[in-house]
Amino acid sequence: MPPSAPRIDHLRLVQFRSHALFEMETDTASLVLVEGANGTGKTNILEALSLFGFGGRGFRNAATMELHREGQAAPWGVAVTLDETRYTLMEAPGDTRVFKIDDSIQKSTPSFGEAAALLWLTPRHDRLFDSSAGDRRRFFDRFVSAFYAGHSGHLRAYDYRWRERRALFESGGAVDATWRRVIEQSLAGHAVAIAAARNAVLAQLQRWLAEPLADFPPASLALLGWVEQRCGELPAVLVEQELLERLERGALEGVLLPHQADVTALHLGKNAPAHRCSSGEQKAVVMAWLLAEARLLAAEQERAPILLLDEPFTHLDVTRQGALLEALLALGCQVWLTDCGTLSAPLPAATKRLKLAA
Amino acid sequence: MQQDNSPLPALLKILAKLPGVGARSSRRLALHLLKRKDAVLYPLIDALSTAATDVVSCRECGNLDTVDPCGLCTDPRRATQQLCVVADVADLWALERGGSFKGRYHVLGGLLSALDGVTPEQLRLDALVSRVKALGITEVILALNGTMDGQSTAFYVGDKLAPLGVKTTRLAFGIPIGGELDYLDDSTVSTAMAARQLL
């Protein structure tokens, strides 16, 4: 049990997606299971919580307007009570959102801040290793930003400078040399900061991946990226210089920049790359990856995250379902789960269950 | 409902184009003006008309005033060898409200942005270099906001000024990136000015 395991004890949704009004207490249970047939709005409940995670747009990356209850113009709202602090996110005029902690309006991106990090898995992640490098990279960066608060800022700034640099070349005419250098210097600085953070988090994660909970497969991860690799070989300041020179010369052939990097996984039990494994094994590796992240956060930051797992039991036999529940209990964090009737393993006694009607 | 070319829809349309005013507030503003013609509407018409004819952009610093060069540029007490560079006139006014800066200003007329197509040629950069020389400036204070564009503009200006050997500082913002000078309260602006750092 980690020293601090944050618990959401109350959730209220108003005019949100399929819910006109939804309210529930969790009694600060560590497992919260939302059950119901497809179309009853289970995922919407987890999505509402995910709005307080990395990026502030939730796990469907939804625009403000999309979160309306179908066919309604009324503004939506989400209120979460986490360890006696109330976090509110509401739609406001002009396609904007208002984020409040207790009664004070915040200018920052919605999040539980220092109080709790959010990690999530959705059915989309079942195919993570068959998916694009971008999907895996974002999955990993979401975790790195739970670890380093500045990471998402570097990612945004890097992305901005990269688009600026492209716009500069596409604008036609002669490129202002000073302007280009200012942009490339900033780009190189953010690139090295991103790569160094990724490397540091990956190194710490490997230990937990090698010793999985329950009978999840041991795994290891590798970062494929030029800046990440150079940062493992040289001091950061030299990598920054080298990258800047390459940007200046336009010598970027074969150079995987931070926005092109990939994260690959090895199933250590099979000694095979995850994308070569069966779909069941792939799902187990992704789950083991998320569990390792949760354990690392709890151990290093003395603060357990909150996990959102959308339909984690599908395609798992009863033994694996039981192993997952056992591993989740061992974590000690609060875990929100959905299930559409595929769960046949017995639930731990302390589970808070909520059945949604069609 | 009235025809589109009647005066009321035209008024609502132009009001809605003002910053911070949407369709709903434009209706409220129009009603307010029309109900108080003598107290508000006619004085506003006079003030707008005077502003349109009398307010000009200062050829020296880019400030808005009724005289050119502006009152700040002709005030001898302002000849302090300090020059404060801002993006817009609104920022100049924010610093004046703070009241802690006693030197002269230079309005760039925007921030560099490759994505919005704002190029160095569109900013008053050559004028800045010649004013620094002509006024015998010893310190240039970059009072640009902490956004991505504010940061690159600060570095760009710093680079252009480097050959002149003039000390270049920037405001010390304890504000999150994206903070706009214009929206800060006056005492924060003064504190940032007092705690400025070398670029």
Ligand SMILES: [Zn+2]
């Ligand atoms: Zn002037």
